[in-house]
Amino acid sequence: MTSPPKTGLSLYLRLLRHVRLYWKMFAGALLAMAVTAAAEPAIPALFKPLLDGSFVQKDPDMIRLIPLVMIALFVVRGLADFAATYGMNWVGSRLVMDLRTAMFRKLVAMPTRFYDDSSTGTLIAHIVFNVTQVTQSATSAVTLLVRDTLAIAGLLGWLLWLNWKLTLIIIAIAPLAIFIIRTVSGRLRNINRQAQQNLGEITHVVEESVGAHKVVKIFGGQDYELQRFGTAVNNARRYFMKGISAAAANGPVVQLVAALGVALVVYIATQQAQRGELTVGGFVSYMIAMLMIFGPVKRLTGVNEQLQRGLAAAEVVFELIDRDTETDTGSQVIGRARGALEFRHVTLAYPDKPTPALNDINLAIRPGETVALVGASGSGKTSLVNLIPRFYTPDSGQILLDGQVITDITLASLRANIALVSQDVVLFNDSIAANIAYGAQAGATAAHIIRAAEAAHAMEFICEQPHGLQTMVGENGVKLSGGQRQRIAIARALLKDAPVLILDEATSALDTQSERHVQAALEALMQGRTTLVIAHRLSTIENADRIAVMQQGRIIEIGSHRELLDKNGAYAHLHRLQFHEPK
Incomplete structure (x- = not known):
């Protein structure tokens, strides 16, 4: 087995090599971050000269212009922030999808001894959970370091002057902001429910493929399993991006509401200044700078934790990806x-x-x-x-x-050239027809599937199913009896028509009536084939x-x-x- 990278730098550089595939989106997100960071100190920087001109000079044009300038600035900032957040998370979701696919491709190609030594739950956790933590190193940490560091550097220059009292007016917009947050939170909850259901689908496909690795190998089902897995993880990516869109829109909308409040503060302050009730508007500039700096400072305090958690997950992910596959x-x-x-x-x-x-x-x-x-x-x-x-x-x-x-x-x-029927029948959560025509036999015609099912003495119960051959069998065939599941497995082997047949305790767990049906099907299956039979029932x-x-x-x-x-x-x-x- 190839040793995975051990140092944080080597792990991070390897992650960036994966991100390089999407460098255009990554570069665009970085550019949007720079615009966001530049807009943050620009807001208080513009406030002081604008307000001074309004309060001191009482310029009517300036009084009307101030609210418009502030709203426009927040709109630009909000759009840039949305673009940066969406772009970075798009790259991150692609990275997760690529790493998951690489890990699953590795899993279906691993030797049997690997499964003997591995916990199925651990393998599923690596693909379903651990890989998502990698994005904290590849994208989230970059976002925090670039955007927030630049924003803090600019905002620190404006925290020496101004009066905090005018900030009390901002409290008036709190109910509207809370309403927006609750509305977006409701949508996020719905999206997360869908995402959780999809996460179960991913886990199900992985669990089936790991548990049925012998059947996948014997019947050439690797490509089919990759297709099922690819569909599931792409749905997960889509749900993730829906959630990101809602969450990313939440911040700019709330900030736009806050901007409206700030504009209201400025307008009222200038009106009061005309009546001689207020002094210079630099107090508002201080208020904005102070409020804006809290968020970046708070986020930067946790960047190292995110970075280390992501690198630890990356080490686990690459350890699996770097394993040697089944030697051919x-x-x-x-x-x-x-x-x-x-x-x-x-x-x-x-x-x-x-x-x-x-x-x-x-x-x-x-x-x-x-x-x-x-x-x-x-x-x-x-x-x-x-x-x-x-x-x-x-x-x-x-x-x-x-x-x-x-x-x-x-x-x-x-x-x-080999077919396998074992005591522990493996059926996939698909139709009866798909379970018979599995893997390399997926292109079989309906006539061939029916012929194999008839030879396996399975058509008699298949015809009784609500949708015939298209009836879904449930997880590992839970909707069918043991004898029915066994006959579907025999039909699968019959359809493959391999010259070498392995029967591993194929009737040991069946009742007498089911055993008669299955034994008749096995006798049809064994005709003209080299057969090795493992049996405890000597009869x-x-x-x-x-x-x-x-x-x-x-x-x-x-x-x-x-x-x-x-x-x-x-x-x-x-x-x-x-x-x-x-x-």
Whole structure:
């Protein structure tokens, strides 16, 4: 695995490389920040000469001009602030979208051992939550440092003079400002509700893809999952920008209301000055400068916290992005295989396990032959079949498909020749048709889908569904029974029509009636295919061509059902235990 950057500077520079893709929007936002920062000290700077001219000289033209100038200045400032906020957050949302897509692309390409060592919840949190913190370093900190530092530098020159008493008039506009804030807050709440729902969709897609990574790999569903994920994260970006638009508009609108109040203060003050009730208008300039400086100072005090939180999140994000993906050492692209499999002195050990999961396995399987694997839990059955699609790589020995070492075959073409049906059926929250025609088979016609469903004995219950093949199955097929879910998985394997079939406890969790339906479907599926069957129920594999009995990672017996019973060895002992037969 490639080590991620460790220093804050290197992390920040790497983030800026991602931002560079959107440099035009980024530069425009910086320019808008400069305009905003210049407008802040310009406001009190203009107040003093304008008010002095009005109060002292009592120029009627100046009296009328002052409110208009102030309103115009606040309008310019508000537009620039909106442009800067929107532009920076647009860049930030694009950065989040790009990083999320890069992380998810990495996830669907990770080896099986990675999932064995990783928490699904942690992976989801990295993509859903941690990556959003990165924008605090890439965009938010830049906004604060550039805009607020310039604004404070300008405003500090005007805090030496003026009288604070006129600021009391600003309190009169508070109810209107509160009304505007509450109105915008209501819209933000609605947008946030939609965003939270969309966040659940993102989590759902990620959780499904991580939990079903074997099915995604076997059936070539990486592109489909990327498409689903891309749609979800783009919706998240759109909701985010709606919220930013509302929030960004809130500040300028409130400030415009405040500007109207300031204009009112100036107008009243000049009227009173004409009557000799007020002195120089520099007091108003002080009031504006004092009020305007509080916000930038408050924001700058928290910039380091945001920066460090964002850099910490960036380290986690890049740690995942920099991980090595599943290694594809193969260079040979094969077509449809005949299905001859051979294991030659295969040994496999898992990290932190005291004994090997497989120890010197030798097994040759003819094309079209059905071989059942039986034995106690932990004897190595699942480990053996997981080597065929290269979910794991043996520590020693070779596995051959049609006489060719499978590590020399590309992963895509190897897995295109393998179908998998397991006890833990994986269905996606989509229609029945989409679950049957999944991944590389997504372009199958309705006729082919129906034919596969009929062969899997599934059409009888599909026709009873409210929308037939277009019925949504719910999360992991929650709307269907166990037998129905299993038959959809069998239909998916039938549609793929792969020459090598792996059945991993495909009927172990079913009731008797469901098992009969599923067993009939499996018999149709197994016709003409090289099949490896893992089963605890020995009654389901009596017709297998051969049965291999495994114990502590070794094959200790192999033969037909009758041959093994006559041998009166380990298989016969298992048979007696299940059927309560006397010795």
